[in-house]
Amino acid sequence: MIVKNATDLIGNTPMLEIDPSIHGLKNINLYAKLELLNPFGSVKDKTAWNMLKHDLAEIKASGQTVIEASSGNTAKAMQMICAMHEIPFRIVTNRVRVREVKEILQLLGTEIDELPGQSQCLDPTDPNDPLFVVEKIMSQEPGKYFHTSQYTNKRNLEAHIEMTGREIAADLDVVHYFVGGLGTTGSTRGTGEFLKSAGSPYLKSIGIVCTKGGLIPGIRNSDEMHEVGLFEKEFYDEIIEVSVDEAIDSMLTLVKSCGVLSGPTGGSSMAGALKYLRSIDATLTEKKNAVFLVCDRAEWYLSYMQKYRPQLFGLKKKASALAEIDEAQCESAPSLDTDRAQQWLESDNNVLVLDLRGSLAFKGSHIEGALNIPQETFEELCENSIPIAEGRKILFVCPVGDQSRKFSAYFSRLGFDCASLQGGFVAWRDQGKPTKKGRRRAKCKVAL
Incomplete structure (x- = not known):
């Protein structure tokens, strides 16, 4: 087959029927839609x-620059397309959290505006939002940018109505279950909408998200779905949470047993599909068809795999006492409501307020005297040492009070006098407690 343009190779991806000896389902045919075989991966x-x-x-x-808020795969594909047409491309993101993804974008010549690290804890007060920043950039130079807006653009949905859904329907007369990870939600909604209109009226659409506080590249965790403009919760018959370990286990099954070089997102879709289908399978008396998406390739995620499965690379896994804190320990961790926290701060000058929110949220407003170390950064510090002086009292503050409990549990176990702020900064602010805005960074003048 000879084509004139690489974009002619987009779509018409095959489906692989997974052997029942691998998935263990007796009454359900399980198919992997191999989207990793698109030309840009x-x-x-x-x-x-x-x-x-x-x-x-x-x-x-018109000489415009294309701009998008992207975490990786959309940016890669858009950069390739823009480069082929000699169009500049710029991304704004705070989610390039996998080294290879950032490196491939740099290799392709992408202009990257990477915002400060964002806490994994849901933060309704954080203005550090890529979409907000994109709008600000565009307002400063009207007419310079073309914003594709993948999170709200109906053409995102239409791509999967016209391609992914239509392709699956051409291969299978009827689909009973369709499973995919929820990022922008364009692929799952678009595909599901087409399948329901094309011979599968009783289709069950299953969305996959990562468990709270986890990171599976390409999909959101259970706290982040509010950010997605195209997301409609009622469209999905069920939303399944998958852990990082479950996603990696299924990814390795796809790689080693099926010969599919899937990334962790494809692994999460397979894991979620089996989690949902196993109980249903036992009740069926006739064959059903289920399809899940394998979204991208393993090669982009080697550093991610080294972090979560170092033993696969001959590396020793770091012992992390912080990671061992479970929900029961979080529930029993020392905590204070806003009134008692305020009394503690006013009566004891030795209390350190450690604010775990993103840096722009902290700059917008915080408890006076607080130290800002975003959650992800603080977790990394805790993996290597104890970054707080012995004897210091600590009030941990996150946006809504859920993630700070983990640190309160951990540091109290180490002997620190500490507590988590119940309800987080949102509760402190909403109850009219005193706050302070961050200082502007002074401009430095250098004499030559």
Whole structure:
């Protein structure tokens, strides 16, 4: 087969029927839709192409730069397409958390605006939002940018109505269960909508998210779905939470047993599919069909795998006492409501307020005298040492009070006099407790 353009290779991805000896289902045929075989390596090739192809000529003629808030795969595909048409491309993101993803974007020449590290804890007060920053950039230079807006763009959905859904329907007369990870939600919604209209009216659409506080690249965790403009909870018959370990286990099954070089997102979809289907399978008396998406490739995620499964690379796994804190320990961790916390701060000058929110949220407003170390950064510090002086009292503050409990449990176990702020900074602010805005960074003048 000879094609004139790489974009001609987008779509028409095959499906692999998974051997029952691998998945263990007796009455359900399980198929993997191999979106990793798109030319730029992921299901987002379809999204990127459909959002750009209608406007490329006009964008180039007007000298615009394409701008997008992307965590990786969409950015990769859009950069490739823009480069082929000699169009500048810029991304704004706070979610490039896998080294290879950032490196491939740099290799491709992407202009990256990487915002300060964001806490994994849900933060309704944080202005450190890529979409907000994109709008600000565009308002400063009107007409310079073309914003594809993958989180709200209906062409994201349409890409999977016209391609992914149509392709699956061409291969299977009827689909009873469709499973995919929830990022922008374009692929799962678009595919599901088409399948329901094309011979599968009783389709069950199952969305997959990562468990709270976890990181599976390409999908959101259970706290983050509010950020997604296209997300409609009622569209999904069920939303299944999958842990990092479950995603990696199924990813390795796809790689080693099925010969599919899937990334962790594909692993999460397979894990979630089996979690949902196993109980149903036992009740069936006739064969059903289930399809899950394998979104992208393993090669982008080697550093991620080294972090979570170092033994696969001959490395020793770091012992992390913080990671061993379970929900029961969090529930019993020392905590204070806002009134008692305020009394503690006013009566004892030795209390350190450690604010775990993102840096821009802290800059916007915080408890006076607080030290800001975003949660992800503080976790890394705790893995290597105890970053707080012995004898110091600590009030841990996160946005809504759930993640700070883990640190309170951990440091109290180490002998610190500490507590988590119940309800987090949101409760402190909403109850009218005193706050302070962050200082502007002074400009430095250098004499030569």
